[in-house]
Amino acid sequence: AYSEKVMDHFEHPRNVGEIENPSGVGTVGNAKCGDIMRIYLDIDDNQVIQDVKFKTFGCGAAVATSSMATELVKGKTVEEALGVTNKAVMEALDGLPPVKVHCSLLAEEAIHAALWDYAEKH
Amino acid sequence: AYSEKVMDHFEHPRNVGEIENPSGVGTVGNAKCGDIMRIYLDIDDNQVIQDVKFKTFGCGAAVATSSMATELVKGKTVEEALGVTNKAVMEALDGLPPVKVHCSLLAEEAIHAALWDYAEKH
Ligand code: FES
Numbered sequence: 426a427y428s429e430k431v432m433d434h435f436e437h438p439r440n441v442g443e444i445e446n447p448s449g450v451g452t453v454g455n456a457k458c459g460d461i462m463r464i465y466l467d468i469d470d471n472q473v474i475q476d477v478k479f480k481t482f483g484c485g486a487a488v489a490t491s492s493m494a495t496e497l498v499k500g501k502t503v504e505e506a507l508g509v510t511n512k513a514v515m516e517a518l519d520g521l522p523p524v525k526v527h528c529s530l531l532a533e534e535a536i537h538a539a540l541w542d543y544a545e546k547h
Numbered sequence: 548a549y550s551e552k553v554m555d556h557f558e559h560p561r562n563v564g565e566i567e568n569p570s571g572v573g574t575v576g577n578a579k580c581g582d583i584m585r586i587y588l589d590i591d592d593n594q595v596i597q598d599v600k601f602k603t604f605g606c607g608a609a610v611a612t613s614s615m616a617t618e619l620v621k622g623k624t625v626e627e628a629l630g631v632t633n634k635a636v637m638e639a640l641d642g643l644p645p646v647k648v649h650c651s652l653l654a655e656e657a658i659h660a661a662l663w664d665y666a667e668k669h
Contacts, residue, residue: 427604435604458580458606458646459644459646459647460606460607481607482549482557482606482607482608483606483607484580484582484604484605484606484609485582485603485604485605486604487606522581524580524581525581
């Protein structure tokens, strides 16, 4: 039911962890399942995302989309990162079953929350 | 929101993996969130569970309850293992938030399915 890319990012998630003194942090909850996602961003003076880490209690779909989303925003500017949609992340994963689409939204929402947190501080 | 024991079993899950040529396998799905759980049992001639492994795409609550449930049934007889309830697993974890109780049922159902699979073969 899951694509090879989803299984790869689920079994070997990229960028799991925390960043000390991050430029921005975003924490969001999933009302449908009660799961939580947190994303940490390290952004340099040129507004380039140098590092990004995530932690989640969510399911495999949440882990895989967050892993892919962090890969897609790393090295991008803040403005470019705002343009990385959930649709782009799901396409990069070769899709997700419809029942898991709500899980994939956690990553996009947490990245936006972390970018917002950064913007408020700068 | 989660107990220390839940976080410990989520971050360091016990008995993750597969068993080759298992005595019994149980696979169950969670209709509410679309997640899947599979449990493998290795049972000896005295009907004692020598080894147990699990795999899941489920969330942290599913991982933690499966980890604890496999610890509780390991070394037990088939009959004793049938008596390990979801309630006992949750108590051993110092509880779960109400919204995550349905996730914890995956482990109990998968163990019962694996014991049933074993019974059918013997
Ligand atoms: S079921 Fe909660 S994040 Fe997928």
